Amino acid sequence: MPEFEFYQGEQPKNYEQKCACTLVLDVSGSMAGQAIKQLNLGLQQFYIDILKDVTALSRLEVQIISFSDIIKVETDFALMDDDYHVPHLTTRGTTRLVDAVRQGIQSIEARKRWYKESGQTYYRPYVILITDGAPDGDQDVKGLEKEIYHGVENKHFNFWAFGVEGADMGFLRKISHPSFPALRMKGIEFVTFFKWLSNSMGTITHSKEGEKINITPKNEDENPFQITL
Amino acid sequence: MSSISVSDSKWIIAGASVIGQGHIKDQKPCQDAHFIQMINKTWGVAVVCDGAGSDAYSNSHLGSQYVAEQAAKELTNMVRKEDWNDTNKLPTENAWNRCAIKALQNVRQNLEHYAVMKNVELKTLACTVIALAFSPHGVLSVHIGDGRAGYRDDNGEWDSAITPFKGSQVGETVFITSEFDWEDKQYIETKVIDSPVTAFTLLTDGLEWYCWECNVKLEDKDQYIDPNKPFKQFFDTNAETVKKIGEQTTHDELQEKWRGYLGHGHPKIKEEQDDKTMVLGVLK
Numbered sequence: 470m471p472e473f474e475f476y477q478g479e480q481p482k483n484y485e486q487k488c489a490c491t492l493v494l495d496v497s498g499s500m501a502g503q504a505i506k507q508l509n510l511g512l513q514q515f516y517i518d519i520l521k522d523v524t525a526l527s528r529l530e531v532q533i534i535s536f537s538d539i540i541k542v543e544t545d546f547a548l549m550d551d552d553y554h555v556p557h558l559t560t561r562g563t564t565r566l567v568d569a570v571r572q573g574i575q576s577i578e579a580r581k582r583w584y585k586e587s588g589q590t591y592y593r594p595y596v597i598l599i600t601d602g603a604p605d606g607d608q609d610v611k612g613l614e615k616e617i618y619h620g621v622e623n624k625h626f627n628f629w630a631f632g633v634e635g636a637d638m639g640f641l642r643k644i645s646h647p648s649f650p651a652l653r654m655k656g657i658e659f660v661t662f663f664k665w666l667s668n669s670m671g672t673i674t675h676s677k678e679g680e681k682i683n684i685t686p687k688n689e690d691e692n693p694f695q696i697t698l
Numbered sequence: 699m700s701s702i703s704v705s706d707s708k709w710i711i712a713g714a715s716v717i718g719q720g721h722i723k724d725q726k727p728c729q730d731a732h733f734i735q736m737i738n739k740t741w742g743v744a745v746v747c748d749g750a751g752s753d754a755y756s757n758s759h760l761g762s763q764y765v766a767e768q769a770a771k772e773l774t775n776m777v778r779k780e781d782w783n784d785t786n787k788l789p790t791e792n793a794w795n796r797c798a799i800k801a802l803q804n805v806r807q808n809l810e811h812y813a814v815m816k817n818v819e820l821k822t823l824a825c826t827v828i829a830l831a832f833s834p835h836g837v838l839s840v841h842i843g844d845g846r847a848g849y850r851d852d853n854g855e856w857d858s859a860i861t862p863f864k865g866s867q868v869g870e871t872v873f874i875t876s877e878f879d880w881e882d883k884q885y886i887e888t889k890v891i892d893s894p895v896t897a898f899t900l901l902t903d904g905l906e907w908y909c910w911e912c913n914v915k916l917e918d919k920d921q922y923i924d925p926n927k928p929f930k931q932f933f934d935t936n937a938e939t940v941k942k943i944g945e946q947t948t949h950d951e952l953q954e955k956w957r958g959y960l961g962h963g964h965p966k967i968k969e970e971q972d973d974k975t976m977v978l979g980v981l982k
Contacts, residue, residue, distance in 0.1 A: 475959040476935040480966065483913045484922055486868050585866055588922040589913070592868045624867070675971045676720065
């Protein structure tokens with residue numbers, strides 16, 4: 470029987486479809502000490518893990534916003550490739566959480582507009598909040614709650630809130646959409662958390678719109694949450 | 699009226715629907731399906747369907763199988779009724795548009811009865827559909843949703859036979875079960891390729907990244923376009939191989955080898971998360 474050769478050569482040069490992800494990170498005074506140290510280590514781990522995932526590396530565009538009494542875009546949307554610089558976060562001040570999440574949502578909407586204008590299809594974007602506290606008293610919590618519900622319900626973006634030790638989980642649960650309930654992290658295990666997050670973003674960037682994705686940690690060692698597997 | 703088999707026709711056709719890595723991991727069935735029906739020795743109909751992936755469409759694997767088979771039957775009947783297969787004369791755009799839409803409306807109606815019979819909601823059977831009535835004299839296409847289809851002309855050049863419908867977010871599309879305006883060409887598109895054809899292909903979107911130019915950056919511009927162009931190297935090589943295998947083995951063996959290629963025979967395609975269907979037909 471002769472050998473038959475189906476095509477094994479190069480692929481067409483198609484550009485990857487992008488998945489925008491905004492990390493909204495609490496750097497208020499209460500995060501000082503071990504928490505901020507672990508958060509910085511976690512971000513480094515996230516970068517290392519994304520570098521190893523060829524698909525996520527070419528599809529995931531990450532923006533990092535830090536918030537205290539100041540809201541700062543630490544890095545704008547970019548692939549986490551060899552040129553990427555992981556910011557080093559430092560703590561200060563209070564917790565303008567609501568304003569920071571709103572800034573994240575606005576950034577995501579602007580990025581989506583750019584994708585559309587430039588003719589690119591994109592994965593549903595993610596806004597990911599990590600905090601160890603509660604918003605300052607003057608923040609418009611009800612308004613944010615509505616904004617997030619409307620955005621997630623209408624498939625404009627997904628929103629995930631993660632609470633570190635000390636976080637007001639009642640508040641986080643309140644602003645979260647039922648399809649993405651807020652989760653409490655184990656202590657300040659940011660390295661484990663970001664390992665899980667990079668795995669999850671890897672799964673998401675392989676998926677199709679509307680598909681239910683199982684991103685539950687596979688074993689207790691990989692579980693960065695206070696949930697029973 | 700009975701049909702002839704592909705083996706007895708003037709075409710060699712490979713077709714396979716293979717489960718993707720994502721559905722293997724999640725222990726879900728393959729939601730893609732395809733169906734090929736010859737009308738006579740030169741005319742036939744090929745259909746591919748891609749079942750909607752999310753949990754809201756939990757019976758889409760049944761929907762895609764049913765729609766693929768029904769669409770092939772309806773279009774076969776239509777071609778016979780209009781006598782295109784005997785006259786070898788292709789219809790006008792308007793005539794084909796009218797007939798093809800009627801055929802898919804019949805499929806949709808049958809699907810509604812099927813949903814009642816199976817005691818499931820119609821929307822859970824959601825799937826896309828691409829159908830080609832093919833002959834050496836030309837190709838007639840109709841489709842709802844995404845995926846790709848194309849043909850090779852007698853100069854050896856490949857071109858697309860449909861324009862897929864895609865939303866702005868990855869994977870967003872329209873299904874045969876969706877509520878849409880059947881007159882609106884962005885949702886249901888028909889085309890007549892009235893020139894000699896030596897090969898054709900239909901595929902679900904799980905494979906397009908590997909064999910179709912579909913997201914290309916314009917030089918020196920921050921602008922991306924979908925050229926919707928079959929990748930010549932891929933299809934020329936595979937058309938030649940399909941032809942060789944078809945000439946030297948049985949139709950069933952060809953299908954098995956094609957299934958193996960889409961399943962694990964290509965370094966990148968084997969890793970694809972989405973289900974994968976491709977039909978590739980070559981004139982003998």
